[in-house]
Amino acid sequence: MRVFTYLFAIAGLLLLGSCDKEDNTSDVTTELPAIDSLTTSMTIMQFGSTKPAVLNCFATGGDLTYIWEVDLGDLFVINDSGSQAQYSASPCCIGEKTINCTVSNNKGEVSKSIVVTITE
Amino acid sequence: MLRILSLFCILSFAQQVNAQCCSAGNPSSGGGSGNMAKNYLSVSSSYLHSYSDTYYMGDAIYDGATWFSHLENSRFDFGLLNLSYGINNKLSISTELGYFINKSMDYSFIDATRKASGLGDAAIDIRYQVANFKKQLASITASIKTSIPIGEFDQMDRNVILPIDIQPSSGSFKLRTALSFSKRFYGSKFSLNSFISSEFSQRINTDRTDYKYGNLYSFVLSASHRTSKKISTGLGLNFTRREKAINRGLVVESTGGTFINLQPRISYQLPEGFGISTSINTPIYRNVNGIQLTNKYVLVFGVSKGFALKKIKPILSDILLQSYNENTLFVDGICGMCKTRIEDLAYSVKGVKWAEWDLQSKQLTVKFEDDINTEKLAKSLSKGGHDNWMFTAKDKAYNNLHSCCKYRSGH
Numbered sequence: 001m002r003v004f005t006y007l008f009a010i011a012g013l014l015l016l017g018s019c020d021k022e023d024n025t026s027d028v029t030t031e032l033p034a035i036d037s038l039t040t041s042m043t044i045m046q047f048g049s050t051k052p053a054v055l056n057c058f059a060t061g062g063d064l065t066y067i068w069e070v071d072l073g074d075l076f077v078i079n080d081s082g083s084q085a086q087y088s089a090s091p092c093c094i095g096e097k098t099i100n101c102t103v104s105n106n107k108g109e110v111s112k113s114i115v116v117t118i119t120e
Numbered sequence: 121m122l123r124i125l126s127l128f129c130i131l132s133f134a135q136q137v138n139a140q141c142c143s144a145g146n147p148s149s150g151g152g153s154g155n156m157a158k159n160y161l162s163v164s165s166s167y168l169h170s171y172s173d174t175y176y177m178g179d180a181i182y183d184g185a186t187w188f189s190h191l192e193n194s195r196f197d198f199g200l201l202n203l204s205y206g207i208n209n210k211l212s213i214s215t216e217l218g219y220f221i222n223k224s225m226d227y228s229f230i231d232a233t234r235k236a237s238g239l240g241d242a243a244i245d246i247r248y249q250v251a252n253f254k255k256q257l258a259s260i261t262a263s264i265k266t267s268i269p270i271g272e273f274d275q276m277d278r279n280v281i282l283p284i285d286i287q288p289s290s291g292s293f294k295l296r297t298a299l300s301f302s303k304r305f306y307g308s309k310f311s312l313n314s315f316i317s318s319e320f321s322q323r324i325n326t327d328r329t330d331y332k333y334g335n336l337y338s339f340v341l342s343a344s345h346r347t348s349k350k351i352s353t354g355l356g357l358n359f360t361r362r363e364k365a366i367n368r369g370l371v372v373e374s375t376g377g378t379f380i381n382l383q384p385r386i387s388y389q390l391p392e393g394f395g396i397s398t399s400i401n402t403p404i405y406r407n408v409n410g411i412q413l414t415n416k417y418v419l420v421f422g423v424s425k426g427f428a429l430k431k432i433k434p435i436l437s438d439i440l441l442q443s444y445n446e447n448t449l450f451v452d453g454i455c456g457m458c459k460t461r462i463e464d465l466a467y468s469v470k471g472v473k474w475a476e477w478d479l480q481s482k483q484l485t486v487k488f489e490d491d492i493n494t495e496k497l498a499k500s501l502s503k504g505g506h507d508n509w510m511f512t513a514k515d516k517a518y519n520n521l522h523s524c525c526k527y528r529s530g531h
Contacts, residue, residue, distance in 0.1 A: 002175045048187035050229075069281035072367060076232055081277045090190065091374035091411040092285075095367065100328070 033061030033103045038112040040099075045089070047118050048114035055114065059083065059103040067102040073118070075099065089118040122395040135293030145288070146218035146240045146267070146419065156206030156458075157457055158521065164424035168198040172415045180406040191413050192228045197221040198240070205429075216246040218271075220288045229504055239271030249337040254520065257304040274328070280360055284324075284331060292333060292384075293322040304523050311523065315340040325367075330334075333374040334363030346412045348387070349454060358401070379403055391480065393456045428460035444473055444487035447494065451477060451484040452507040454527035461525070463506045469497045477522035484508075 035057060042053040052074075065080035068075055072087040081112055087099060096120060102111040147168055156162060173193040175182040183332040193465050199221060204214040218240030225234045245265035252259045269376070271289030275282050284291060298317035305311065342356035362376040385399030401418040408414060459477050466475035466486055474487040484501075486492065498510035503518040505525070 047183075048189055051247055060388070067276070067279055067281065069328055070283060071284070071331060072283050072372075074227070074234075075232065075280050075283070079281045088187065089411075090187070094373055095370045108296075 011072060015035075023041060030062040030105045031060075031106050032107045033059055033064055035059045035103055035108050035112040036115045038101055040087075040114050040116055042116065043114075044067055044117045044119060046093050047089050047091050047094055049088060052086040053116055054078075055085045055087060055099060055101070057083050057085075057101040057103065057112070059110075061107065063105045064096065065104050067071050067104070068099065069102075070097055070099045073097055093118045094120060097110070121310065123353070126431070126505075144218070146200065146243070156204050156212040157204045157460075158206045159209045159429045160206045160457065161206040161427040162202075162424060163427070164202045164422055166200045166202070166420055166422035168200065168418055168420050169195070169196045170198070170415060170418045172412055172413050174416060176406050176414045177411045179405070182411050186514050187413070192226040194225045196223040198223075204369050210249040212247050214247065214522070216243045216245070218242070219460075220271075223286055223288060234277055234282065234286055235279065236272075236275050236282055236286045236288050237473070238275060238290050239266070241267045241290055243295075246249055248484065256521075258525070259302050261300045263296075263299075263300070265294075265296040265298070267292075267296070269293065279295045281328070284329060290321070290333070291324045291326075294333075295320050296336075298528045307528075309346050311344045313340070313342045313344070315342075330368045334365045334368045334505060336362045336363075340431035351389075352387045354387075355386070356399075357381070358383060366371045374408075374412050377406060377412065379407075379414075380405040389455075395424045397422045397424075420447055428454045428456065429479050444489055445491070446485060446487050447492075448483050448485045449494070449497075450482055451501055451511040452482055452527050453477065453479070453525065455479070455524050456528065457522060458506070458525050461504055462506055465500045467496060469500055472497070 010045060020046055035058075037058045039056045040053050041055075042049075042051075044056075045051075045053055055068075059066075064081070064083075066077070068077060068085045070087065073087055073093040075087050075097075077085050085099075085101075087096065087097075097116050098113050099113055099116060100113045102109055104110075124375075147170060171193065172195065173191075175185045175190070183318070195218070199218075199219045200216060202214060202216045204212060206212045220237050223236045227233070228358070243265055245263055246262040247261050249259055249261050267290070269289040270285075273284075273287050273289045273291035275287055285442050294317040296317055298315060300313060300315040302311060302313045308343055315338075317336075317338045319336040319338075321335070323332040327330050337358040340356060341359075343355035344352055344353055355425070358379075358381040360379045362379075365372040365375040367453075379405065381400045381401050382404050383399050385397060387395060387397035389395050399420045401420065403415060408416050453459065453462055456479070459479060462484060463475045464476040466477075466484060467471050469492060470488050471488045471490065471492040473489060475484065477484045486497070495510065498508050501508045503510035503511040503517055505513045505521040507513050507528075518526075
């Protein structure tokens, strides 16, 4: 009988523990992401520029993840949220370069592109 | 085994040392010029370390690289697995699989390192010996190789999808055709190989990328010397010309160029069919289009092992083997292929139930039920080109042996 009592008590504790389980879901209210604008500090830059182009992606939707891509050149995210990036180009990147930013959350994703022209 | 080592050396000689800018894919061109013996499988693995830190404009060092994102250095550590198999004595097939352990770029003006790793490209290379001049100890082999981009081409680093020049896979199918000529001198102590190839890349056309690597033309001239029974040394000279790449229909000016690399190497034969080799590939001349970061060196370390497949050796129980009569006889030979040949020749003699030749002691052990004609066995071996306890092989038979099987001193 005592064994059953102990088992019942353990089961009860486990049940209570499970009730206290932390909810991992984010408190942030999300909606389908939308990009308001994608801007660059330079639309034309020389390949040897000592100053990179700074790109900003302004988006809404909550709990956003930013993914940047370009086929050639040096692209780096420069802020914590990932909404800001810098782009510079070595000599192999002369010409028009399309920089794409994809913003996503648990509701979906959206992309926008901007062209930076690299000159000699 | 030396044959495998020779093949491996040729593989090493065929390494491409390209400018780092805008190039991707396996750094080895693979292939090689030799074809394998029938039913012979060679498994080789190599590790490559490459380092690049100097910009060139044309054929001169470019000191003006002060732009924001110029690279301090670019480097990679790469592993290559290669399997080669001789379907018959003329036709062989080879497959390779590359893996970038680390592919990275360090930037000068920003505190950043861009890194990638993962599977590179796979390749299938089919080689056919189109001509064999036995008297002249020379041969011509043609090959066709297809590279398949099986690795990642959309790898990401800190929320940025990496550009194509650092992706582990080239993202492009490639086709390479090659012709090689090999000639041996002084028996087989010295050999000269030349290898000419052209490689064409498929245009990459995805949502993100519209890019075509420049065609690659290569000529390799290499010489090998068998310094001792176990050690082989060589020197390779690699001429490479890569055309400019095309990005979204426009020529990418700072891509491609002409490169000449020098590659000394040494290989060592270990017991049990293993071989090791090392080489260093350094450019002695570069003339790049535009301005490019160029390679400083590629270090190559390799290990290989050969297997004779479809051996006709029967599977017999120990009890049955013990019941047979046994004879141990001297047969000369030098490598794993000799072992296969000697044992095959022994099995061709009536009455031989089991045969094994030991490379170190040069002793052939044969097991038989009642009796065997040892003279017939000796004749068979000498006809196959192997000196033995009873007969010396005729020069004609000896000369027919593959270059790596020439066991007589002075050859």
